[in-house]
Amino acid sequence: MKKWSRLAQIASILCLPALTWAQADRWQQRAEYQMEIDFDVDKDQFKGTQRLVYYNNSPDTLTRVFYHLYFNAFQPGSAMDVRSRNLPDPDGRVGARISKLKPNEIGYLKINKLTQDGKELKHLTEGTILEVTLDKPILPKSKVVFEMNFDGQVPIQIRRSGRDNAEGVDYSMAQWYPKMVEYDYQGWHANPYIAREFYGVWGDFDVKISIDKNYVIGGSGYLQNPEEIGHGYLPEGQTPKPAKGAKLTWHFKAPNVHDFVWAADPNYTHTSLKRPDGLTLNFFYLKTERNQDNWAALPKVMDKAFTYINRRYGQYPYQQYSFIQGGDGGMEYPMATLITGNRSMPSLVGVSVHELMHSWYQMILGSNESLYAWMDEGFTDFATQDIENYLAGENLVPGLKKMDNPYLQTYAGYFNLASSGEEEPMSTHSDHFSSNFAYGLAAYSKGAVFMNQLEYVIGKPALDKGLLLYFNTWKFKHPNSNDVIRIMEKVSGLELDWYKEYWINTTHTIDYGVDAIESDGNGTKVVLKRVGKMPMPLDVVVTYKNGNKEIINIPLDIMRGAKPAESSSTPYRVAADWPWVNPTYELRLSVPATDVQSVEIDPTVRMADVDRNNNSRN
Numbered sequence: 237m238k239k240w241s242r243l244a245q246i247a248s249i250l251c252l253p254a255l256t257w258a259q260a261d262r263w264q265q266r267a268e269y270q271m272e273i274d275f276d277v278d279k280d281q282f283k284g285t286q287r288l289v290y291y292n293n294s295p296d297t298l299t300r301v302f303y304h305l306y307f308n309a310f311q312p313g314s315a316m317d318v319r320s321r322n323l324p325d326p327d328g329r330v331g332a333r334i335s336k337l338k339p340n341e342i343g344y345l346k347i348n349k350l351t352q353d354g355k356e357l358k359h360l361t362e363g364t365i366l367e368v369t370l371d372k373p374i375l376p377k378s379k380v381v382f383e384m385n386f387d388g389q390v391p392i393q394i395r396r397s398g399r400d401n402a403e404g405v406d407y408s409m410a411q412w413y414p415k416m417v418e419y420d421y422q423g424w425h426a427n428p429y430i431a432r433e434f435y436g437v438w439g440d441f442d443v444k445i446s447i448d449k450n451y452v453i454g455g456s457g458y459l460q461n462p463e464e465i466g467h468g469y470l471p472e473g474q475t476p477k478p479a480k481g482a483k484l485t486w487h488f489k490a491p492n493v494h495d496f497v498w499a500a501d502p503n504y505t506h507t508s509l510k511r512p513d514g515l516t517l518n519f520f521y522l523k524t525e526r527n528q529d530n531w532a533a534l535p536k537v538m539d540k541a542f543t544y545i546n547r548r549y550g551q552y553p554y555q556q557y558s559f560i561q562g563g564d565g566g567m568e569y570p571m572a573t574l575i576t577g578n579r580s581m582p583s584l585v586g587v588s589v590h591e592l593m594h595s596w597y598q599m600i601l602g603s604n605e606s607l608y609a610w611m612d613e614g615f616t617d618f619a620t621q622d623i624e625n626y627l628a629g630e631n632l633v634p635g636l637k638k639m640d641n642p643y644l645q646t647y648a649g650y651f652n653l654a655s656s657g658e659e660e661p662m663s664t665h666s667d668h669f670s671s672n673f674a675y676g677l678a679a680y681s682k683g684a685v686f687m688n689q690l691e692y693v694i695g696k697p698a699l700d701k702g703l704l705l706y707f708n709t710w711k712f713k714h715p716n717s718n719d720v721i722r723i724m725e726k727v728s729g730l731e732l733d734w735y736k737e738y739w740i741n742t743t744h745t746i747d748y749g750v751d752a753i754e755s756d757g758n759g760t761k762v763v764l765k766r767v768g769k770m771p772m773p774l775d776v777v778v779t780y781k782n783g784n785k786e787i788i789n790i791p792l793d794i795m796r797g798a799k800p801a802e803s804s805s806t807p808y809r810v811a812a813d814w815p816w817v818n819p820t821y822e823l824r825l826s827v828p829a830t831d832v833q834s835v836e837i838d839p840t841v842r843m844a845d846v847d848r849n850n851n852s853r854n
């Protein structure tokens with residue numbers, strides 16, 4: 237690396253706090269939902285009305301709009317059913333179950349009347365997508381009001397939502413209402429629901445749910461009428477007004493979110509914890525002999541987790557979060573999660589932390605998960621390992637052990653994928669991966685490695701800064717893969733496009749080796765070799781026979797800079813750039829080869845080198 241570029245880089249890092257980065261200025265649509273739901277727990281059906289104020293903030297004139305009707309996926313012959321039966325490795329929860337549903341077990345959303353500013357509209361239901369032809373085009377920078385009536389039936393629990401889940405929760409109401417499809421700078425995203433990922437329009441939800449008064453509801457948003465409801469929402473000692481009829485009407489408001497979830501059961505135990513910062517944590521579960529101790533211990537652990545997460549990943553912006561037993565594993569929603577609840581304590585904490593972290597990477601950042609599942613699942617997984625390790629270090633969870641490297645399993649998952657012959661680029665649309673195996677390991681493991689390996693490339697101080705700047709710059713927007721890498725370029729002063737292009741858009745792998753350690757005049761020549769196709773900067777640790785160690789960083793020429801020292805305990809220096817086209821590199825040491833004990837590439841094991849056998853030499 238040249239001296240001037242090093243100086244420029246140091247200058248840019250020193251100036252960081254004084255600079256303000258340009259704010260994200262991408263336009264986005266807005267949706268304000270008002271819904272009233274009349275729920276019949278005997279028939280597992282509901283009638284709904286929806287008033288939607290839709291803001292077209294785009295520069296485009298819209299002649300059609302689309303809604304998601306997710307419940308229609310749970311019908312024999314649906315896209316989800318067919319896809320599941322044709323995947324080589326179907327999700328065991330789906331399999332062929334949809335194909336066997338009887339009429340009273342399927343899910344549906346039937347749209348009756350739909351109007352635009354009072355004028356009735358033509359619409360066509362095609363599976364899980366409602367296609368709507370507009371009466372009048374929606375002009376740029378204008379708004380319209382859509383009103384509709386609909387009938388719904390809650391399917392038997394198959395995937396994520398439904399009735400009567402495996403642990404006996406009556407209603408897991410996720411993806412349950414007609415939801416406007418997002419239109420953004422990449423156009424409409426009217427993807428049929430086949431069980432994978434989600435994307436939604438930012439907006440406000442005002443939801444009234446009338447249901448049998450014995451039922452307890454947990455969900456997104458803030459309950460507006462606790463004095464009529466009770467059920468754990470009133471302060472200790474206060475009792476609700478007596479209900480007038482057989483039903484209670486629950487009124488929720490959820491501002492600035494892109495979805496709304498709820499779950500209901502007459503036997504929920506509802507506890508809560510109010511934090512000093514004003515945030516209320518709610519817990520809903522079906523108490524059993526086996527699970528009650530774990531659910532009683534969970535609030536204290538999640539309270540600690542919130543404090544740590546707010547500091548490292550950015551401040552949680554809402555006043556409520558609900559951990560709700562329901563669903564079929566763990567699934568994230570705004571201000572809430574549905575998780576299965578009969579678990580060991582480490583497992584209950586693990587799923588709670590993971591789904592909570594989605595609030596940062598999906599519910600608040602709101603990337604298009606279908607296109608960038610790794611920015612949600614991967615970054616969430618990256619944070620989950622870190623937070624669990626923090627909680628383990630605090631001895632808060634019996635059975636949870638602190639690890640030196642919490643990412644070993646994550647890397648192992650990626651190596652499994654890379655060696656399988658079935659890897660597809662992470663840029664593949666989630667719905668279109670050829671197997672759940674390739675999708676899952678790409679989105680979760682390779683996505684998490686993206687972030688931990690980036691720490692290796694730019695250094696921990698820069699990555700820590702980048703995590704916060706990314707969140708604060710892009711919250712309540714829809715960042716894409718370029719947006720996150722640009723943040724990391726800004727905090728590091730390094731050019732990182734190559735890292736994104738290789739890691740996201742290709743399946744090329746990383747493999748470096750130490751080829752030779754030879755005498756070279758009075759000094760030593762270390763020959764390093766790039767075996768894999770993906771270029772990377774190298775951390776090389778040289779151990780001398782006198783016991784001294786030295787870390788030598790070899791930047792790539794295309795980074796236009798180098799990582800600063802990450803720790804002060806071992807001497808650190810930056811060697812000349814490795815031009816990325818060169819298959820080999822000669823590193824010169826000033827001492828004779830007889831003084832060198834060993835040379836090792838990537839001693840911190842953060843580079844996803846697929847063959848570590850050639851990484852060190854004596």
Ligand SMILES: [Zn+2]
Pocket residue numbers: 590591594613616
């Ligand atoms: Zn997840």
